[in-house]
Amino acid sequence: MSSLWAEAIAVLPPKLEDIHLEFNKIVNESLVFLLKQTAALLYEGQDIAKCLQLSQTIIDFSWERLNIGTWRDVDKEWRRVFSYGCLFKAVCLCKKESAVREAIKTCDKGLLMGMAILDNILIRLVKVLQNHNNPKKRALEDVGFHQNSSQKRLQVAVPCIKEIQAGMEVPRIHCPSLEHFRAQYLIPHKPVILQGIVDHWPAVRDSKWSVEYIHEIAGCRTVPVELGSRYTDDEWSQTLMTVGEFIDKYILHQEEGNPIGYLAQHQLFEQVDVDQPDLVNFPEFESAEFQECILSPGDVLFIPVSYWHYVRSLDVSFSVSFWWS
Structure with a gap:
């Protein structure tokens, strides 16, 4: 073994009985039976090929249900079914050490499209899988990633930035008390x-974040990616791909004309193009009041709720967003 x-x-869970495969009536009994049959095969550990086949059937069926209508109308029970299908398939794939990356991708799909099940078991499973997915060995196998990245310099077209107007800059404060903030x-x-409030983060303190580092620790993880220069573009879309695929296609090769995805301009106004505003149709935009700033590594920008904002990346960069009420 x-x-x-x-x-x-x-x-x-230690025993098959600990997996409670109970759903509401929207999930028909034949599918529930299939889920229980798949779980039983998995715990027996014998006919893994059959278990893998049934797992894929569950994933395919529930995937169709997830993609009927708008996302808010999808019943949460179908997301649970999808997560169980992904769990069963990912564990089956663990029979072969060579299928680790496919198992990780399966877990990620369950995490992205499904729901938390069995005390976030997919997160715990993917941690096990990543320990077996040797990052250094994988990086060398990824079409000479390190060789190519060391020879290529990231060519980012840095736009001309005018000086921030006096009195228009967002204020800066260092480690304020909660009461003052x-x-x-x-x-x-x-x-x-x-x-100064995130100086203790390893990403800031140790300056770990780089394209190479992110590729090494998370290149195999599947993530949602937004494609296009701004949300208002007709070509704007979303897709799923691994972090490694994103880096190779949209970072290392961006000089070939591909959009930069997360890293390009993001337009959050409904209709106005901030870089090239249409002052004929939106004449009041020229007199709109605004504030502006340039963020440096480790800076945290607080944006009040319902505040229109526009963000442009001046270089290849990483950022983390938090929302709270």
Whole structure:
């Protein structure tokens, strides 16, 4: 028995009875029976090929249900079914060490499109899988990624930035108290740049974040990617791909004319193009009041709720967003 299979099985509940495959009436009984049959085969550990086949059937059927109508109208039970299908398939794939990356991709799809099941078991399983997916060995196999990246310099067209007008810059404060931040910025709905509050993050403290580092630790993970220069473009779309695919296609090769995805301009106004505003149809935009700033590594920009904002990346960069009420 391979160590990967043993570790994957250990992530599952100890007994088959601990997996409660109960759903509301929207999930027909024949599919529930199929789920239970697949789970039983998995725990027996014998006919894994059959288990894998049934898992894929569950995924395919529930995937169709997830893509009928708008996302908000999808019943959560179908998302649970999809997650169980992904779980069963991912564990089955652990029988072969060579299928680790496919198993990781399956877990990620369950995490993105499904729902949390069995105390976030997919997150725990993917951690096991990543430990068996040797990042250094994988990086060398990925079409000479490190060789290519060391020879290529990321060519980013940095736009000309005019000086920030006096009195228009977003204020900066260093490590304010919660009381001061709440009274002076949160309640009055005023933007502010907070400095020093994430200096303890390894990404800031150790300067770890780079294209090569992200590719090494997360190149195999599947993520949603937004394609296009701005949300208002007709070509704007979303797709799923691995972090490695995104880096190779939209970062290393962006000089070939591909959009930069997360890293390109993001337009959050409904109709106005901030770079080239249509002042004929939107004449009031020219006199609109605004504030502006340039963020440096480690800066945190607080944007008040319902505040229109426009963000442009001046270089290849990484950012993290938080929302709270």
